[in-house]
Structures are given as structure tokens and as C-alpha cells.
Amino acid sequence: MQDIPHIPVLYREVIDVFQDIKEGIIIDCTLGYGGHSSMILESNPNIKLIGIDQDQTAIDFSKKRLSQYGQRVSIKKGRFSQVIKEILQEVDPKEIKGILADIGVSSLQLDQKERGFSFESDTLDMRMDKDAPLSASVVVNEYSQNELEHILKEYGELRNYKKLASVIVQKRPFVSSKELSEALIPYLPRGKKIHPATLLMQAVRIEVNDELGELKGLLQTIKEVHPPCAKVAIISFHSLEDRIVKQEFVKWSKSCICPPEAFRCECGNNHNLGKILTRKPVTAQADELKQNARSRSAKLRVFQMDKDNEC
Numbered sequence: 657m658q659d660i661p662h663i664p665v666l667y668r669e670v671i672d673v674f675q676d677i678k679e680g681i682i683i684d685c686t687l688g689y690g691g692h693s694s695m696i697l698e699s700n701p702n703i704k705l706i707g708i709d710q711d712q713t714a715i716d717f718s719k720k721r722l723s724q725y726g727q728r729v730s731i732k733k734g735r736f737s738q739v740i741k742e743i744l745q746e747v748d749p750k751e752i753k754g755i756l757a758d759i760g761v762s763s764l765q766l767d768q769k770e771r772g773f774s775f776e777s778d779t780l781d782m783r784m785d786k787d788a789p790l791s792a793s794v795v796v797n798e799y800s801q802n803e804l805e806h807i808l809k810e811y812g813e814l815r816n817y818k819k820l821a822s823v824i825v826q827k828r829p830f831v832s833s834k835e836l837s838e839a840l841i842p843y844l845p846r847g848k849k850i851h852p853a854t855l856l857m858q859a860v861r862i863e864v865n866d867e868l869g870e871l872k873g874l875l876q877t878i879k880e881v882h883p884p885c886a887k888v889a890i891i892s893f894h895s896l897e898d899r900i901v902k903q904e905f906v907k908w909s910k911s912c913i914c915p916p917e918a919f920r921c922e923c924g925n926n927h928n929l930g931k932i933l934t935r936k937p938v939t940a941q942a943d944e945l946k947q948n949a950r951s952r953s954a955k956l957r958v959f960q961m962d963k964d965n966e967c
């Protein structure tokens with residue numbers, strides 16, 4: 657077996673979520689290095705698994721890693737917001753018993769300097785899919801000052817986004833994430849726990865990979881199709897994503913979807929898709945926090961689809 661380049665986060669909690677699924681299909685929307693998928697295949701011996709990833713390196717690795725499970729596994733390359741639509745058209749939604757998304761970048765993507773994700777990187781790329789048209793170089797070197805202000809404010813939540821955008825415009829072009837972060841460090845807030853350039857990198861990466869759009873698209877498709885008894889488990893790594901998941905699950909759990917100002921209910925009061933299984937997000941236990949630094953910011957939320965009260 658090859659060395660495993662990524663330790664799955666909240667691995668016990670993910671196994672627990674899907675433990676009672678005896679048959680059918682579980683979709684792993686973020687296959688990565690097959691960590692969660694291989695554990696799910698082991699602990700649920702009669703299920704089939706469909707894995708999605710947009711990164712060919714991750715797919716090649718996981719194909720080998722999961723080959724021992726033969727026909728139980730199929731792997732699809734692409735963005736999950738699109739691929740999940742195709743899967744839910746090909747497969748009877750009743751067959752889908754679980755959907756997992758462990759969003760964000762993998763440790764390998766961060767560690768491989770040539771991918772451009774880290775502030776140490778020698779390139780300015782940050783594409784999860786190396787064939788995607790938009791790279792960090794385009795965002796940083798070609799976006800207008802207004803567009804840069806928008807992504808730094810919305811995706812990095814950086815208070816001095818105007819100053820940062822103007823410094824980027826004055827000092828560009830940049831050829832690497834290292835050069836960009838070094839030039840901006842004097843203007844970035846000093847965090848106690850994180851590198852000063854973390855939020856800058858996050859903002860650019862979210863734009864390059866349309867990460868929030870992808871998450872919203874995924875949740876939208878799941879809502880529209882609402883596979884009858886599926887458990888939907890989403891792991892996120894920053895507050896922007898967690899907020900989207902939390903708010904969407906709350907909407908799914910509501911029976912009445914009339915606007916708050918409506919005088920009386922006119923929607924039929926039958927829109928509830930199931931129930932939220934995690935009132936608060938699940939976070940890593942102390943032993944995992946020690947072993948895997950990445951687990952520090954991981955938050956898991958789970959929703960049980962059950963529109964007809966049959967599950």
C-alpha cells in the first residue's frame with residue numbers, strides 16, 4: 657500500500673453516522689485519498705460507494721487504494737455540484753442511503769508546493785482540478801481592485817480588505833503564493849494561532865475553486881431530489897461554510913416555508929424534509945486534536961432525510 661498522504665478527520669464520528677446503513681449506496685462527494693471511503697466500506701460490508709473528486713491525483717490514488725473492494729466502488733471525476741446531479745439522474749434516489757462531503761483542501765494539496773495552496777508555494781495556482789480555467793494567478797494578477805476587495809471581504813473576512821486590494825494592485829504581478837503572502841504580511845492582521853497569510857490564501861482559494869458556490873449547489877440538488885431516507889453529513893472547515901450548512905439544514909427541517917411576514921400559512925405546511933441530527937456541530941475529540949492538527953477546525957453536521965416519516 658502507498659503511504660497515505662491524508663488523515664481523515666472526525667473518522668469515528670463519520671463511521672457512527674453511517675453505521676446503521678445495511679444496504680444501498682453511499683456517495684462520498686470528496687473522495688480525496690479514500691480515507692473516509694475505505695472506513696465506510698469496511699464497516700458497512702453490504703453497501704456500494706460512489707466517490708467523487710475533481711483532483712486527478714486524488715482519484716488515481718484512491719482507485720488503487722479502493723481496488724480491493726472491486727465492483728462495490730465506482731469513482732467519478734468532476735465538481736460535486738455537477739456530478740451529484742448526474743448520479744441522482746442515473747440512480748434511483750431510494751438507493752441513496754448516505755451522502756458525505758468533507759469539503760476543502762486535502763493535506764496533500766496543501767503540502768505539494770507546486771499546487772500553490774500554501775503560503776510557502778512556488779506557484780500561484782490553487783486549482784483543485786488542474787484542468788480548470790481559473791487559477792490563482794488570474795485572480796491575483798488580473799482581477800480588478802473592486803473584485804479583489806469583494807473576495808478579500810467576503811471569503812477572507814479581512815477587515816482592511818480595501819488596503820490589501822490596493823497593495824495587490826500596486827505590487828502585482830506575482831508569480832507565487834510565497835511572493836504574494838510575503839508582500840502582504842506587513843498589512844495582514846497578526847493571528848495568535850494562524851499564520852498571518854492564512855485568510856488571504858483562503859479567500860483566493862475559495863474564489864479559484866468556487867467553494868461556496870459548490871457547497872450551495874450540492875445542498876440545492878440534495879434538497880430538490882431529497883433521497884427519501886438518506887443521511888447527509890457535511891464536514892466544513894471555516895465559519896463561512898458551516899453557516900451555509902447550518903442555515904440550509906434549518907430550512908430543510910421547516911414544515912412551513914411562508915415568509916415570516918405572512919399573515920397565515922399558504923404554503924401547505926408540508927415542506928419538512930426530515931430532521932437535524934446534530935443540534936450543535938460535532939467537533940474532534942482530544943486524542944484526534946493531538947494527532948491531526950487539521951481536525952482543529954473541522955465541524956460535522958448531519959441531516960436525516962425523512963419527508964414521509966418512514967425512516
Ligand SMILES: C[S@@+](CC[C@H](N)C(=O)[O-])C[C@H]1O[C@@H](n2cnc3c(N)ncnc32)[C@H](O)[C@@H]1O
Pocket residue numbers: 662663664665685686687688689690691692693708709710711714734735736737758759760761762763784870
Ligand atoms: C478534505 S479532502 C477529502 C479527504 C477524504 N475525506 C479522505 O479521507 O481522504 C477534500 C477533497 O475534496 C475534493 N474537492 C473539494 N471540493 C470539491 C468539489 N467541489 N468537487 C469535487 N471534489 C472536490 C478535493 O480535491 C480534495 O481531494
